[in-house]
Amino acid sequence: MIVRALLPTLLLLAVAAEGAQHDAMLLTDFTDAVDPGWYVVNDDVMGGRSSGDFRIEDGVLHFAGRTNTNGGGFSSIRSRPALPSLAGRGAIVLRARGDGRRYVFRLESDDGVAYWADFEPPAGEWSTVHVPFADFRPRFRGRWLASPALDPARIVALGLMCYDGRDGPFRLEVQRISAE
Numbered sequence: 001m002i003v004r005a006l007l008p009t010l011l012l013l014a015v016a017a018e019g020a021q022h023d024a025m026l027l028t029d030f031t032d033a034v035d036p037g038w039y040v041v042n043d044d045v046m047g048g049r050s051s052g053d054f055r056i057e058d059g060v061l062h063f064a065g066r067t068n069t070n071g072g073g074f075s076s077i078r079s080r081p082a083l084p085s086l087a088g089r090g091a092i093v094l095r096a097r098g099d100g101r102r103y104v105f106r107l108e109s110d111d112g113v114a115y116w117a118d119f120e121p122p123a124g125e126w127s128t129v130h131v132p133f134a135d136f137r138p139r140f141r142g143r144w145l146a147s148p149a150l151d152p153a154r155i156v157a158l159g160l161m162c163y164d165g166r167d168g169p170f171r172l173e174v175q176r177i178s179a180e
Contacts, residue, residue: 024093024178027083027158030061037080046141048072052162052170064171067162074163075170081108087153089179092131096121097173101166105131106159107150113138114159115150121172152179 042065043050052065052075065075092105098121107115115136121129138147158177162170 024180025084025086025089027092027177027179028079029176030056030059030174037082038077039080040075040077042075043068043072046072048074050075052076059175061174062171063160063162063174064169065162066169067164067167069165069167073165073167074161076104076106076159076161076163078106078108078159079157081110081156083156083158085153086155086179089152090133091180092117092133092158093178093180094119094121094129094131095126095175096129097126098123099169099171101162101170101172102164103172104159104161104163105136106161107136107155108157108159109151109154110156111154113145113147114140116161126175 038054038061040053042048042052048071049068050066050072052063054061054063054077056062063077067073067075092107094105100123102118102120104116104118109115116139117131117135117137119129119131121127133150133152136150138145138150160172160174162172
């Protein structure tokens with residue numbers, strides 16, 4: 001009896017969830033068809049000793065390396081500035097598998113300001129990770145800035161970083177990145 005009473009509500013929730021999935025804008029699924037042109041930036045640009053790189057294989061981005069906090073402590077990959085407008089969107093959504101470490105999603109605006117937000121995908125299992133635009137804060141060379149809040153319409157590039165203050169190996173796998 002309770003299930004029958006809840007059935008219309010559950011059906012509406014399923015339809016709403018399906019609609020939300022269709023509202024997502026695919027930014028990359030790591031195929032040749034959608035490639036935002038990734039490149040590596042590690043802390044060696046400032047004398048650090050971390051290493052990291054990526055490869056794309058069978059539609060999965062494999063971002064891996066080793067951080068060393070003696071002289072920087074970060075490894076990152078970034079896309080070239082060539083995204084469609086994200087105006088009206090509220091979050092970045094990743095399908096990712098982590099290793100137990102915390103990562104940073106980095107967005108760059110058209111005025112060159114970088115905005116960072118932390119995320120922690122579960123270790124060893126694929127999951128959908130939502131990173132709301134409201135969580136992103138402006139940062140430059142490791143320092144927080146007093147810049148205005150992130151405007152999704154001004155986002156031009158993406159980035160992923162391992163920068164959690166820990167030494168050692170890291171591995172993050174990503175199947176796709178969307179905005180919703």
